[in-house]
Amino acid sequence: MFPLFDLSLHLNGFQMKKAKAEIRKIVTFTEKEHAEFVAYKKQEIVNYHLENNPFYSNLFGMNPFTRWEDVPVLNKKNLQIPLQERISKEYSLKQCYVNKTSGSSGTPFIFAKDKYCHALTWASNMYRFSWYDIDFNTSYQARFYGIPMDFIGNKKERLKDFLSHRFRFSIFDLSDVVLEGFLNHFKTKKFDYINGYTSSIVLFAKFLQQKNIVLKTICPSLKVCMVTSEMLFEADKILLEKQFGIPIVNEYGASELDLIAFQSRSVGTEGEWQVNSETLFVEILDENNQVLPYGQEGRIVITSLFNKAHPFIRYDIGDIGLLDEKSTLQKPILKKLVGRTNDVAVLPSGKKAPGLTFYYVTKSIIEDDGKVKEFLIKQTKIDSFDIEYVSENELNWEQIQKIEQAIALYLEPNLHFKFIRRNTLKRSNRGKLKQFTSLL
Known part of the structure; x- marks a missing residue:
């Protein structure tokens, strides 16, 4: 090749x-x-x-x-x-x-x-x-990663996937129906290896466990x-x-x-x-x-x-x-x-999304002026989230709209978010700041 x-x-x-x-x-x-x-x-x-x-x-x-x-x-x-x-x-x-x-x-x-x-x-x-x-x-790589949802960004990543000889499994929705689709790809494609986010791959393994399937038996090339x-x-x-x-x-x-x-x-x-x-x-x-x-x-x-x-x-x-x-x-x-652990968000539709999904959401507020210094996200109810952030100024209406649009795109619509500006964010006793935590 x-x-x-x-x-x-x-x-x-x-x-x-x-x-x-x-x-x-x-x-x-x-x-x-x-x-x-x-x-x-x-x-x-x-x-x-x-x-x-x-x-x-x-x-x-x-x-x-x-x-x-x-x-x-x-x-x-x-x-x-x-x-x-x-x-x-x-x-x-x-x-x-x-x-x-x-x-x-x-x-x-x-x-x-x-x-x-x-x-x-x-x-x-x-x-x-x-x-x-x-x-x-x-x-041939089975890639468990996120992907930009905008048209140009999405096409760029798909081109990279083609040149890099990999097939991407988008990890923004890890419900059973979607995981069944993942499984079908392993039945029909000759993957050599799996690479991606730990929590997403573990969720797929738990799905296989429920179905009593060993992946190597249906994809012998792995x-x-x-x-x-x-x-x-x-x-x-x-x-x-x-x-x-x-x-x-x-x-x-x-x-x-x-x-x-x-x-x-x-x-x-x-x-x-x-x-x-x-x-x-x-x-x-x-x-x-x-x-x-x-x-x-x-x-x-x-x-x-x-x-x-x-x-x-x-x-x-x-x-x-x-x-x-x-x-x-x-x-x-x-x-x-x-460090570097992330919880999984369970949404009203039954959809499951790993905490790293919020990386793609929060990208919409990361700008090169460094105004948003730190942020963390807490799931307080099945449809409700707090976004705590440290910034020179309060997020304005336009910025909040942009974030909410990204949330609807990457997760699902009709979720409720509360934006809380703080002077400092609470860290663990080891000094780590966990980006996403589920309180459910």
């Missing part, structure tokens, strides 16, 4: 051949070579942004860069200013990959990657998926299932393995960074969450920004070693976790991750 996926990335300015070669080179480093590589890239990326990025040099302050431990920790609130004010002088937005974070932590913002950095992200993904004999150019974006609990993993009849792989990533951790298939480390040490440098910090030793739980802080368009240096991603005591600089193992 002609490598359409690689070709589509190449035509969009992503140097995939070079990026794949760089990843292949990094993974063959000796332990000493890897340590030298990380030390060099950390110094290089800080110095680059100090020289070329006024936003970062202002954040850094007047002190010269001498010790890594003195490099300031960047958080999401720092980034809630217009993107044009955060981008490096040598880059324009046209030269970058630009996207929005999901806001799953409640703090959305727009970010940029230079195109080579984003090519490395794809090369890193391809490398890890290949551990399970998955090739993005040839393997090899593996990768779940992402939300926590995978052990009970759900057992359910998925039983109902799908294939290995379940848990990945942890962030759109503004890269794939952060991916379950290993190597003998002796099988099932362990191997941290991406090729394009990222991951630290665990305490509340005073001090580095914690392996085995101690703290804030996950990540440096993107290659992104010259936008600084993600000692970036506090908003999650809590710990690295295994047997971790090394070259092979860090993420032993525990706290």
